[in-house]
Amino acid sequence: MENECKQSPENKNSDENLGFGILMSLVAATAYGLITTLAKLAYDGGSNAVSVAGFRALFAIGIGICLSLALKKQWRISFEGYKDVFWVAIGQTGMGLCYMASIQYISVSLGAILFYTYPLIILIVEVLLKRELPGPIRILAFASAFIGLILAIGPSLESLDWRGIVFAFGAALSSTILFFSTRRARRHTNEIALLIWANIVGLPIIGVGSLFMGGFHMPETTLGWSGLIMASAMFALAFTTYSISMRHIAPVRASMFYNAEPLVSIIAACVILGEILSPVQISGATLVIAALVITAWRGQHQAQLSKSGAP
Numbered sequence: 001m002e003n004e005c006k007q008s009p010e011n012k013n014s015d016e017n018l019g020f021g022i023l024m025s026l027v028a029a030t031a032y033g034l035i036t037t038l039a040k041l042a043y044d045g046g047s048n049a050v051s052v053a054g055f056r057a058l059f060a061i062g063i064g065i066c067l068s069l070a071l072k073k074q075w076r077i078s079f080e081g082y083k084d085v086f087w088v089a090i091g092q093t094g095m096g097l098c099y100m101a102s103i104q105y106i107s108v109s110l111g112a113i114l115f116y117t118y119p120l121i122i123l124i125v126e127v128l129l130k131r132e133l134p135g136p137i138r139i140l141a142f143a144s145a146f147i148g149l150i151l152a153i154g155p156s157l158e159s160l161d162w163r164g165i166v167f168a169f170g171a172a173l174s175s176t177i178l179f180f181s182t183r184r185a186r187r188h189t190n191e192i193a194l195l196i197w198a199n200i201v202g203l204p205i206i207g208v209g210s211l212f213m214g215g216f217h218m219p220e221t222t223l224g225w226s227g228l229i230m231a232s233a234m235f236a237l238a239f240t241t242y243s244i245s246m247r248h249i250a251p252v253r254a255s256m257f258y259n260a261e262p263l264v265s266i267i268a269a270c271v272i273l274g275e276i277l278s279p280v281q282i283s284g285a286t287l288v289i290a291a292l293v294i295t296a297w298r299g300q301h302q303a304q305l306s307k308s309g310a311p
Contacts, residue, residue, distance in 0.1 A: 089201035
């Protein structure tokens with residue numbers, strides 16, 4: 001009874017709107033998964049990674065300001081929040097630049113497989129920080145992901161551009177920074193303020209990156225512009241539906257549905273770009289996605305045990 005009395009309105013709302021929260025999570029995962037394939041169309045039209053990242057950042061700032069006005073949410077940040085927001089900007093900008101750059105050198109499918117190892121990197125960091133040995137389920141997830149990566153990369157290793165692999169893992173490491181810095185920043189900064197300021201701080205970083213990544217090049221074809229605009233729109237849709245879903249479903253539970261992202265990326269690359277994975281690579285991708293599902297399920301299970309007070 002005491003626990004019921006202490007239940008927050010947000011938790012009650014989550015229980016009542018679980019189905020809607022799941023729907024929004026799936027929409028967000030689908031939108032995020034489509035971004036790289038659409039960015040590839042922009043590249044084919046004459047654009048490049050740094051241009052897509054810069055255009056998307058400007059687009060996100062505009063969307064964030066519109067959301068702030070529509071939802072009447074404060075988008076200023078407190079003095080103590082500047083340091084955390086800076087690291088959010090580093091993680092988000094690094095992730096965007098590196099992930100967009102990776103698919104200039106390797107396929108969208110392989111880039112997605114490599115990038116979506118970041119939940120496992122987060123687990124490794126947490127294990128090291130807590131100085132505790134991983135349990136058998138986590139070891140199974142790590143082993144599954146490691147074998148999956150070998151199978152996914154192996155068949156094309158000779159013709160694979162090493163820059164794509166470096167950028168993909170750079171994106172995964174940046175996403176890890178983003179995860180931990182966002183968790184700290186959310187103590188005193190709302191998600192819309194983070195969206196706006198992380199991209200504002202990220203713009204100079206993108207500008208410096210342009211000096212080493214070929215400068216800014218806008219698309220020269222209609223298809224290229226369509227890819228660039230749609231990729232930015234998908235980012236806006238993904239962020240908006242993600243924010244909505246967090247009002248109706250717990251983040252740990254939502255993570256189960258966000259595992260659809262790499263699957264969407266691989267299917268979209270196959271349908272739109274004609275990228276075909278070999279049977280061995282498909283097996284590798286399946287193992288990596290299985291590792292993500294195991295990780296998310298374990299996190300949800302632990303959260304439920306913690307909530308119930310079980311050891």
